[in-house]
Amino acid sequence: MANTAHAVPAPRLEVDTRWIRIRQRPVATLAIVLGVLILVVPEKTLATQLLVFGLFAMSFNMLLGYAGLLSFGHSTFFGLGAYGTALVLKWWHPHVLAAMAAGLVLASATALVIGWFCLRRRRVYFSMLTLAFNQMVYFILFQARDITGGDDGLRGIPLPDFDIPFIGSIPIEGIHNPLSFYYFVLIVVVACLLAIERILISPFGRALEAIRESEERARACGYNSNRILLLAFVFAGLFAGVAGALYALFFGFIGLETLSWVTAGVVVMMAILGGVGTLVGPFVGAAIYLVLQDYVSKYTDSWQLYAGAIFVVCVLFFPQGVWGSLTGLLQSRWVRNRG
Amino acid sequence: MTGVVGGLVYVLLALGLTLIFGLMRVVNFAHGAFYMLGAYTAVVIVSLTGNFWLALIMVPVVVGLGGLGVERGLIRPLYARSDYDSLLLTFGLSFVIVELVKLGFGKLGQPFSAPPALSDTLAIGSIYFPKYLAFMGLAAIVAVVALWLFLQRTDLGLTIRAGTQDSIMVRALGVDFDRTRATVFALGIALAGLAGVLNAPFAGVNPDMGLQILIFAFVTVVVGGLGSYWGAVAGGLLIGVVYSLTSLLFPQLAQVAVFSLMALVLLARPAGLLGRTA
Amino acid sequence: MAEPILQTERVVRYYGGVRALNGVDLQIQPGVLHAVIGPNGAGKSTLFHVITGRVPATSGRIWFRGLDITRRSQPVIAQLGIARSYQITTVFPKLTVHENVRVAAQARVSHANFWQPASALRTVSERADHVLDMVGLKDQRRLIAGELSHGEQRHLDIAIALASDPSVLLLDEPTAGMSPLETEQMMYLIRDLGRQLSVVLVEHKMHVVMGVSDRITVLHFGSVLTEGTPEEVQSNRRVQEVYLEGSI
Numbered sequence: 077m078a079n080t081a082h083a084v085p086a087p088r089l090e091v092d093t094r095w096i097r098i099r100q101r102p103v104a105t106l107a108i109v110l111g112v113l114i115l116v117v118p119e120k121t122l123a124t125q126l127l128v129f130g131l132f133a134m135s136f137n138m139l140l141g142y143a144g145l146l147s148f149g150h151s152t153f154f155g156l157g158a159y160g161t162a163l164v165l166k167w168w169h170p171h172v173l174a175a176m177a178a179g180l181v182l183a184s185a186t187a188l189v190i191g192w193f194c195l196r197r198r199r200v201y202f203s204m205l206t207l208a209f210n211q212m213v214y215f216i217l218f219q220a221r222d223i224t225g226g227d228d229g230l231r232g233i234p235l236p237d238f239d240i241p242f243i244g245s246i247p248i249e250g251i252h253n254p255l256s257f258y259y260f261v262l263i264v265v266v267a268c269l270l271a272i273e274r275i276l277i278s279p280f281g282r283a284l285e286a287i288r289e290s291e292e293r294a295r296a297c298g299y300n301s302n303r304i305l306l307l308a309f310v311f312a313g314l315f316a317g318v319a320g321a322l323y324a325l326f327f328g329f330i331g332l333e334t335l336s337w338v339t340a341g342v343v344v345m346m347a348i349l350g351g352v353g354t355l356v357g358p359f360v361g362a363a364i365y366l367v368l369q370d371y372v373s374k375y376t377d378s379w380q381l382y383a384g385a386i387f388v389v390c391v392l393f394f395p396q397g398v399w400g401s402l403t404g405l406l407q408s409r410w411v412r413n414r415g
Numbered sequence: 416m417t418g419v420v421g422g423l424v425y426v427l428l429a430l431g432l433t434l435i436f437g438l439m440r441v442v443n444f445a446h447g448a449f450y451m452l453g454a455y456t457a458v459v460i461v462s463l464t465g466n467f468w469l470a471l472i473m474v475p476v477v478v479g480l481g482g483l484g485v486e487r488g489l490i491r492p493l494y495a496r497s498d499y500d501s502l503l504l505t506f507g508l509s510f511v512i513v514e515l516v517k518l519g520f521g522k523l524g525q526p527f528s529a530p531p532a533l534s535d536t537l538a539i540g541s542i543y544f545p546k547y548l549a550f551m552g553l554a555a556i557v558a559v560v561a562l563w564l565f566l567q568r569t570d571l572g573l574t575i576r577a578g579t580q581d582s583i584m585v586r587a588l589g590v591d592f593d594r595t596r597a598t599v600f601a602l603g604i605a606l607a608g609l610a611g612v613l614n615a616p617f618a619g620v621n622p623d624m625g626l627q628i629l630i631f632a633f634v635t636v637v638v639g640g641l642g643s644y645w646g647a648v649a650g651g652l653l654i655g656v657v658y659s660l661t662s663l664l665f666p667q668l669a670q671v672a673v674f675s676l677m678a679l680v681l682l683a684r685p686a687g688l689l690g691r692t693a
Numbered sequence: 694m695a696e697p698i699l700q701t702e703r704v705v706r707y708y709g710g711v712r713a714l715n716g717v718d719l720q721i722q723p724g725v726l727h728a729v730i731g732p733n734g735a736g737k738s739t740l741f742h743v744i745t746g747r748v749p750a751t752s753g754r755i756w757f758r759g760l761d762i763t764r765r766s767q768p769v770i771a772q773l774g775i776a777r778s779y780q781i782t783t784v785f786p787k788l789t790v791h792e793n794v795r796v797a798a799q800a801r802v803s804h805a806n807f808w809q810p811a812s813a814l815r816t817v818s819e820r821a822d823h824v825l826d827m828v829g830l831k832d833q834r835r836l837i838a839g840e841l842s843h844g845e846q847r848h849l850d851i852a853i854a855l856a857s858d859p860s861v862l863l864l865d866e867p868t869a870g871m872s873p874l875e876t877e878q879m880m881y882l883i884r885d886l887g888r889q890l891s892v893v894l895v896e897h898k899m900h901v902v903m904g905v906s907d908r909i910t911v912l913h914f915g916s917v918l919t920e921g922t923p924e925e926v927q928s929n930r931r932v933q934e935v936y937l938e939g940s941i
Binding site for chain 3: 274275277278279280281282283285286289290292293294295296297298300301303304307311
Binding site: 215219378 | 436442489492493496498499500502503504506507508510511514515517518626630633634636637641667670671674675677678681682685
């Protein structure tokens with residue numbers, strides 16, 4: 077079949093292999109950048125928050141950027157991961173990883189149930205449903221004061237040292253050992269990112285993207301879209317749960333705001349600000365939001381107003397987000413230069 | 416009784432949401448924020464004039480005009496883009512509106528009471544209930560019926576109904592579709608504002624009231640069927656009654672009961688009780 | 694006469710109050726290129742929707758290789774080996790041309806595999822390359838699908854359907870919106886495909902239908918008007934009446 081290209085073909089958007097090769101090491105790049113971050117940044121807490129919320133935003137990105145699902149209730153799984161971990165630590169004092177696993181399992185199991193319901197619909201209906209279920213879980217936890225502490229939050233979470241069998245234990249408790257806590261969180265986050273990356277480049281991940289592009293066509297090819305989307309929802313809930321578990325280890329207390337609609341909204345903002353569809357975007361978005369929160373709140377109580385306004389501007393003019401717009405700019409310049 | 420009237424508030428909100436979505440395919444996340452604005456505008460008007468009735472009339476107009484501005488500046492650019500974009504934008508907008516109100520009026524609520532003429536109770540047989548509640552219910556019913564008549568009997572209403580079915584056709588017929596959309600949006604917002612001022616003496620006035628009721632408005636449209644007029648009505652009444660009854664009998668389970676109802680409807684009829692398939 | 698590979702039996706489909714399909718009997722023999730024609734609104738696309746499971750039949754039955762697929766879901770039917778192309782081009786816009794076809798080819802091979810990189814599935818990628826070659830899009834493999842020209846996208850649409858190595862291929866107006874030259878080229882492709890698999894073709898352009906088909910079914914208001922070889926259909930009086938243009 078003849079390629080009807082003539083003397084001067086119009087420039088077409090080609091996928092530049094060199095660019096992809098560079099971009100194919102996002103996790104390594106991130107790991108390095110984040111690895112030295114704590115050493116250069118004065119606010120240790122902020123850096124650690126960046127790790128936790130970056131992971132949280134990345135889990136959200138799995139849903140929006142890769143599956144094409146906009147969830148307004150993703151904080152449900154973040155909060156459940158936090159409460160699961162915190163309660164297990166309080167009741168049974170197990171190894172830190174065991175407690176985190178409990179939080180993770182709670183978050184994932186709930187994601188399975190909630191996801192099943194919400195995926196009865198798509199698009200904006202789906203979004204409304206995720207919000208409604210988030211509120212449902214919030215109110216259930218609110219009522220269960222005896223377990224969760226309700227409005228007052230959960231206090232006195234014991235933060236044990238990290239036990240390595242046969243070697244000893246490392247204190248990772250955040251308040252007195254900010255550096256070792258940071259690196260503990262970093263290791264967990266990088267491990268999660270590697271797992272997420274692996275999932276997204278797998279046949280499952282590719283099928284997910286096809287469904288995002290055209291669910292009808294993907295089904296016509298033979299993909300059971302409901303099942304695949306549900307699995308994606310569970311994965312997203314799982315990693316949000318891990319982020320929540322890490323959050324619980326932070327200060328020794330957590331509150332219901334971890335599952336609130338505000339937190340759900342915050343993660344949406346972070347992901348959109350940074351740029352969906354990439355591995356680095358969510359971290360950029362989290363950084364922007366957290367820095368805004370930290371610095372602007374020193375001057376005014378309504379820093380959220382500015383965050384919201386910036387978000388609105390972003391939706392209107394920079395739907396690719398900061399990182400997305402940046403890389404888009406660089407990529408097109410790269411392609412153009414190749415002639 | 417309280418349930419029905421409470422439900423009517425959800426109906427007003429759900430109708431606004433449904434209208435806006437039906438014609439413009441926009442899910443207005445800021446709907447609750449405008450409801451809240453309606454209540455606050457009433458507070459301002461009453462504090463300036465002392466007249467509740469004036470507020471009742473002016474609030475929908477003022478808020479509706481605000482809605483016009485929002486549609487013009489923020490929503491119109493997004494029509495060509497995906498449905499998620501307008502949802503995200505209105506979400507961001509709701510944040511901004513709530514924060515602005517907190518800035519202007521503080522985080523705690525404002526007091527707002529019913530006009531003196533309606534402050535006492537009515538007796539029907541041996542049942543007593545607040546006069547204001549009865550008035551509220553009546554006003555809401557009038558609004559619902561008036562809106563229905565408007566859609567069915569007027570030219571603009573016909574255009575709106577046609578546009579909900581087939582916007583391309585309507586545009587082809589030479590109708591100024593931009594103006595229709597702007598009008599519908601303003602109308603939906605005005606309804607939200609009306610709900611806000613009507614419910615203010617009953618439910619109070621505070622900056623977060625918008626989000627709380629938005630959730631229930633969303634549940635209403637999911638249960639009733641987004642895009643269906645009477646679905647919004649039926650859904651709202653059903654939710655109102657369920658919430659009210661469980662609040663009486665099992666107060667701790669009231670919210671869960673409403674969400675469970677939603678889950679049930681999702682199981683049995685994903686498109687909503689009266690909805691067309693998405 | 695051999696067993697038909699695909700068969701519909703008195704299939705009815707309502708859309709609101711309208712009978713889009715009014716008791717359609719269709720038999721597709723293996724290896725045959727069978728066209729379905731009829732004036733607009735005759736129900737041709739609906740027939741494809743029902744066969745592929747996109748919408749359920751109101752009544753009637755559908756058989757594929759002796760298996761009753763009437764109530765099966767769309768993904769299951771695709772897995773069994775029926776693929777279709779679309780009248781309104783439906784591709785995966787933000788993926789590359791190669792990925793469009795590769796992910797389609799992957800569907801019958803791997804499902805919930807989320808631990809291996811997709812690039813490890815060599816046979817799938819090779820199949821994609823082979824199909825792209827067949828439809829003539831080899832040089833465009835690295836382009837983003839949404840950026841292709843209309844004609845190229847129509848070819849990609851068909852490539853996606855071919856990717857999964859189907860036994861029956863349903864082509865829904867493949868030459869829609871194409872220039873005479875592009876249509877000529879598409880006819881070559883269709884004939885080529887007809888030699889390799891069983892093809893059901895819905896088309897408007899009569900010269901295309903007459904040029905490639907082995908058998909033709911004529912639909913009118915959702916019912917079968919007649920069926921036969923191109924010559925038989927061409928000389929059928931009722932068919933000529935129904936087609937007012939008389940451009941057969």
